[in-house]
Amino acid sequence: MIKEGDWVKIYFNERKWFVVRAMKGRELHTDEGIINLSDVLKAEYGGSVRTHLGVEALISKPSLEDIVFRAFRRKTQVIYPKDIASIIVRAGIGPGSRVVEAGTGSGVLTAFLAFYVRPNGEVYTYDISYGHQKIAKKNLRGLGLNVNVHFIIGDVRKTIHQKEVDAVILDLPDPWNAVKNVASSLRGGGRFVCFLPTYNQVEKAVEAIREAGFIHVESVELLERRIKAKRGETRPEFLMRGHTGFLVFSTKP
Ligand SMILES: C[S@@+](CC[C@H](N)C(=O)[O-])C[C@H]1O[C@@H](n2cnc3c(N)ncnc32)[C@H](O)[C@@H]1O
Structure with missing residues (x-):
């Protein structure tokens, strides 16, 4: 399970992905729409979330390099x-x-x-x-x-x-x-x-x-x-x- 403060990779495609901390009340603004980072806390690594425009992004565990x-x-x-x-x-x-x-x-x-x-x-x-x-x-x-x-x-x-x-x-x-x-x-x-x-x-x-x-x-x-x-x-x-x-x-x- 993803806990508050954990690092997550939010992946749209090979060129578009982000590394952020899962936090209640925070948002990630992207050109695919806004992701409410509280939603990430309800997901699992390997799962997905959607932006407010309905675009799906995969949630994965980032590496140290990421x-x-x-x-x-x-x-x-x-x-x-x-x-x-x-x-x-x-x-x-x-x-x-x-x-x-x-x-x-x-x-x-x-x-x-x-x-x-x-x-x-x-x-x-x-x-x-x-x-x-x-x-x-x-x-x-x-x-x-x-x-x-x-x-x-x-x-x-x-x-x-x-x-x-x-x-x-x-x-x-x-x-x-x-x-x-x-x-x-x-x-x-x-x-x-x-x-x-x-x-x-x-x-x-x-x-x-x-x-x-x-x-x-x-x-x-x-x-x-x-x-x-x-x-x-x-x-x-x-x-x-x-x-x-x-x-x-x-x-x-
Ligand atoms: C290119 S940066 C190092 C980057 C680091 N390897 C990294 O991967 O983030 C060079 C650093 O060396 C420090 N520096 C320069 N001369 C130094 C010295 N004689 N002793 C200790 N630090 C020094 C500078 O202040 C600077 O922060």
Whole structure:
């Protein structure tokens, strides 16, 4: 059953769907008409509701990706799912991992880290901006994912307090200035990941990472191409997100 405050996906079609919280007395205004969100509380996942114009919408349970990318307030650039997936897998993040991250930004990567380290891992997220962290905190609270996240206002170029952590992930303009702190925060075998939008940043970061003695230094770009799948017409979509950023992976020996 859907309870007051639960996240729901209201789905008209592949291009038109919304992620909202089921709340008595609230409405969702769409170009298919208005949905009274009290009606959602009477429905079940897999069921449906109708707008005041009689258009049917399916009710389904949203994924973490749906909620984060449709409902999070964003004040910064964020990391996208294809890059997040690779970070999680290649940094070896799982239940019990202790992870340092900077900057928090809008908390998009933080939310996924918090989700995967549960139930007993910890995420220590640093940002120099109080305003950005305030938004990120509110975003994570809305998902109940703030429990094992430590929000720290601080500059990782100056200090990283945590020791023996399993992974450090930096999404900030000049990670090369934080490499020494990263090295002393990681345990042996710990993973270091940088997310960087430009080639110049990749070069500078890789030089600093190699100089600091990290091993398995690898820089990658991940491209995701959507396919229009229709009998007799299946082909790549004409438009794609051409660039998000590059990922630099390395390991402390
Ligand atoms: C692009 S945003 C991060 C977005 C985040 N990864 C997400 O997915 O929502 C970059 C953030 O890094 C923060 N930042 C920049 N330099 C920093 C530093 N030296 N230490 C900590 N945070 C820093 C900025 O304030 C900004 O919020």
